[in-house]
Amino acid sequence: MSEIVSKTDNFLKAIEKYAEKQRNKIQSEAEDFKKRELNKAEEDGLREAYVLLQRKMAELKLKISGDLSKSEGESKKKIFLRRKEIADEVFLKAENKLKEYTQSSQYTASLEKSTRLIAEKLTEDDTVLLIGKNDVKHKKKIAEAFGRNCEIKETDEITIGGIMGVSHKLGLLVDETLDTRLEEQHEWFYANSGLSVTD
Numbered sequence: 677m678s679e680i681v682s683k684t685d686n687f688l689k690a691i692e693k694y695a696e697k698q699r700n701k702i703q704s705e706a707e708d709f710k711k712r713e714l715n716k717a718e719e720d721g722l723r724e725a726y727v728l729l730q731r732k733m734a735e736l737k738l739k740i741s742g743d744l745s746k747s748e749g750e751s752k753k754k755i756f757l758r759r760k761e762i763a764d765e766v767f768l769k770a771e772n773k774l775k776e777y778t779q780s781s782q783y784t785a786s787l788e789k790s791t792r793l794i795a796e797k798l799t800e801d802d803t804v805l806l807i808g809k810n811d812v813k814h815k816k817k818i819a820e821a822f823g824r825n826c827e828i829k830e831t832d833e834i835t836i837g838g839i840m841g842v843s844h845k846l847g848l849l850v851d852e853t854l855d856t857r858l859e860e861q862h863e864w865f866y867a868n869s870g871l872s873v874t875d
Contacts, residue, residue, distance in 0.1 A: 702737050724773045729865070732766045767862050771836060774854050778810060778837040787814055787839060790852035791821035794841035797850050801825070803843045808834030
């Protein structure tokens with residue numbers, strides 16, 4: 677009987693040690709993440725999305741700690757599912773914040789800045805600028821910011837906002853869309869957040 681109790685104690689200690697290790701790893705990576713992203717964030721919408729992401733990551737750390745006290749296999753499955761659920765929720769909220777941002781005067785200025793950046797990179801006369809349907813109202817300002825003749829087309833590929841420039845002569849595409857920026861954050865989150873359980 678004492679052997680079973682001893683094995684149970686050892687199992688529980690191993691789980692506690694594993695949970696502590698994961699908790700420390702998550703805290704360290706969350707701090708690194710916070711420092712890097714605060715330096716990179718340029719638009720208010722992305723900053724708000726980051727704050728929301730940090731809050732959800734803190735909630736997830738608590739969830740991970742609780743789940744690790746159960747059997748390891750079951751805990752891992754729950755954690756993976758919860759991580760996906762939280763990530764989906766966070767990025768949906770971030771997308772909505774970015775859509776709100778596209779209605780602001782700061783966004784209009786950002787759109788003009790992105791257009792000038794594209795004009796600097798795509799210098800050939802075949803440049804085509806692609807915008808989402810919600811940015812058609814900014815077409816005149818975009819054309820003025822580009823500074824020379826170009827074709828401006830609406831595309832369904834841009835659902836949040838921003839602008840994309842294409843030059844076939846140069847073989848270049850310059851993507852200044854909020855859609856892509858958010859997607860890059862999504863990919864970064866899964867690759868680098870450390871919110872995973874490994875053997």
